[in-house]
Amino acid sequence: MLAMWGQWAPxxxxxxxxxxxFSGPYVGNVLSFPLSALLCEYGFDGGWPSVFYVFGSVGVVWFIFWVLLAHSTPADHPRISSDERNYIERSLDSENTRTKDRAKTPWFQILTSPPVWGLMIVYFCTNWGFYTLLTCIPIFLKQTLGCNNxxxxxxxxxxxxxxxxxxSLSTLLSGPLxxxxRSHWLSTGVxxxxxxxxxxxxxxxxxxxxxxxxxxIPMVITFLAVSVGMGGFVAGGHSVNQPRHWGFVCRNIDGDHKHVRNHPRFHRPSSC
Incomplete structure (x- = not known):
């Protein structure tokens, strides 16, 4: 999605x-936890196997719509208006970055870039916490709270x-916030x-x-809700710090664009 927004978002x-x-998967969690529990309790084929059949089928349907409706760039979209396409492309200065020249990827500059390492560390920390809680909250509720309740x-x-x-709510709020x-008080980096x-x-x-x-149980659920909810504010932090640059790197690795070292944002944090 970062690569997609790098081509679509002014x-x-x-x-x-x-x-x-970013809030979409979290809304999915809100729906999937109760639905999975219902399927485990009342679903077909023994209960828990039905979770995989149902969500797998939904994923296939979603994939079909994605293939038909999603396009890599505004220029590739067959139904976008010319005004909207021109607005997006002008705002991204895409005419200055589009090229078919193939060049070596600057791996040394990437691996020695402080912003890259900073993003790697913060992504590791946030993803570790997110997926640990995502997989362990139901187990915690069953094995710890459930033993007595x-x-x-x-x-x-x-x-x-x-x-x-x-x-979901904090992620949606983090963008406007x-x-x-950054428009009224602080710089983008800060x-x-x-x-x-x-x-x-x-x-x-x-x-x-x-x-x-x-x-x-009420106190634990409350603290878990606040803890997980506050984590959504990273969506206004590092999660959107490099979308255009990230997509540029991905496309450059595929050989579709110029050497990333020519990109003015490579050696410093993005100002997006």
């Missing part, structure tokens, strides 16, 4: 557009989805760092608080 609209798409599997699914309601901050720091530090704090209220 710089002034990039944060909001990207955070809308006998939480049914359907109720477990509902409880597990609550944090992702807050995550980041744009407002805004991105601030969003990341607030999101990750607050997430860690509220997750830690769960350990002090382990016997209270």
């Amino acid at each position: 710089p002034k609209e990039r944060t909001r557009l990207a955070t809308i798409s 006998n939480i049914p599997i359907v109720l477990n699914g509902i409880y597990s989805s609550i944090p992702y309601v807050f995550l 980041a744009d407002y901050i 805004t991105r760092k601030l969003m990341d720091i607030v999101a990750m530090m607050s997430s860690a704090f509220f997750l830690l608080m769960c350990g002090y209220f382990g016997d209270s």
